[in-house]
Structures are given as C-alpha cells and as structure tokens.
Amino acid sequence: MYALEYRYVVTGASVTAISAVFIAFSIFTGNNVVLGVSLSTLVLGVVLLTLGLTYVEPVSELMRYYVGDLDIFVTRILEDMGIASNYRFKVCFNEGKVFAVFTNGGIKCGDISLGVGIIGDSAYVAIPLTNVVSRIDKLLEVSRPELIDYVREVLVSTYGICRDVRVWRESNLITVELILMSREAKQLMKTPINPPRMTTLLALARYFNSSVEIVEEDIVGDNYVLKVRIVGG
C-alpha cells in the first residue's frame, strides 16, 4: 500500500511540466542543446513523480502489519477479561516500570504488574512500554524543556504523528491537541492499542514522572484532543 510523498509528487510534476514546455520550445526553435537538457530534466521529473506516487517507508510497513496482528491479540485479551467495551486507559509510571493499562476499575498503579490480572472486582491488562520509554528518555537527557516543546519534540519531530500540538494545563489536568494527524497515525488510532494515544500519555508520564490516565478523548476533523489527568503513584 502506497503512502504518497506529496513533496516528491509536486516537485516531480513541476519539473516534468517545465521540461515538457522547454522540449516544445526547443522543437519549435530547433535548438538541440535545450532539447537535450530538457530531456535530462524530464527523466529527473518522471523519476521524482514515480518516487512520490509509490513512496512507502519499508520498516513502518512491516510494523503496521505487526501492530495490526498485535491489536487482534490485545482485543481478544480485553474481550476475555470482559473489559473490551468499557475500559479506561492509563499509563502507569512507577519505580522504573512503565505499563499501558486497560482496566475497568480504579486500580492503583502500584498494584499492577505485567500481564493480565484481577484486583477486587476490577480486571486489567498491562502491556510493557520499556523500549518506547527508553527512546523518549533520550529527549530529556540534556535539559528539561517546556512541556509544549517536549510534547512537540516527541509527537511531531520524533514520531511524525501530527503536524503540531497545543497543550493546556489546569492543575493536574492536561489537554493535548494533536493537530492535523498524519494518515498513518489516523489508521493506527482505530485500534485498542492506539499508538498515538499511548505515545502522548507516555510522553506526559515521563515528563511528570508520574502515572497518567485518560479522562476524555475526542476527534475533531483531523485533530485528536486528549484530556489527561496526572494521578501519581
């Protein structure tokens, strides 16, 4: 499945069009040098156009299929635990352990361990985020940036999930708006794992060194708005 790289499509189409004009001009005026140069640039334009129209990141293509298979597995686990239609999602950040947690109750992060479990009347599924958090950790190694700069660095510069972000904070409630989600990110949102949501919560959890949970999420056009609460512990 091709993803289209619009920059190359636009550049290729422009170069091809300009080359075609110069080819017509050179045929009309009988200038062979201009014809030759125009033919060279025509080759370049056509190659760029083809590159843009058939562009796909090879590893992300593999990962997309892998995530798709993982989602089927996670969905089945959630169904078996009876929380597929009524789970709350949070990221637990506790004593060096980081989990993405699906639960139908108010289980404390300190009580959660990797895998599936039941505490009281509440069931949970905890997925580790060790590798993802180590990647994000590198962004906080040197200095502690502003929250919005940090979120932008993770979601826009590093992972290209969206074009920009807006962040509001009211005490322990943080609202993050992911502006103009990429097409790939929008596809990934349709799954329980939902990597854009998971990455946003993980970034916030890492920034505040605290567990966070989703309060509300909404899709407005191409924007994704997440309201997150810092829960601590």
Add this chain to the structure above:
Amino acid sequence: MKRTDLGVILLTSLIIISSISLTLVGESRPDVYLSMAILIHFVYTSIDYSLRMRSSLKVIDIALFTVFIAIVTIRVLMILNII
C-alpha cells in the same frame, strides 16, 4: 534530513552536472543527454538503494531501459549505414 531526500538531491545534482558538462563540451545531440540521464538514474539507484527501498521504480525502469535500448539501436544502425 531523511535518507530519501539526500538521495534525491544527489541524483538531481549528478544529472545537472552531466547536463552542464555535456553543454560545455558543445554536445548537441539530444539523445546523448537523455542516455546520460538514464545511465545516471540506473547507476545511482543501484549504488544507493534508499530510493528503491521506499518506492516501486519497476515501471519507470522498464520505460527508461526501453528508451535507452532504442537510442543505442538507432545509433548503431546509423553507424552501420542501415538507416
């Protein structure tokens, strides 16, 4: 800078340099410019695989190869005075 961007810039630079070089030596046969551009495309995309990894260039390869073979064939026939 993405790997693909670098590859595109290098390919563009090579084609431009070859066109300028041919112009400076006074080459006036258009098929020479076209052949050089096609050769540069094949040679570069074979050495630097980043462009081929991220797109399907099969159709354009077949088209360019066909054009190149046609140019060579016509030139050979002209040398042999067949056309």
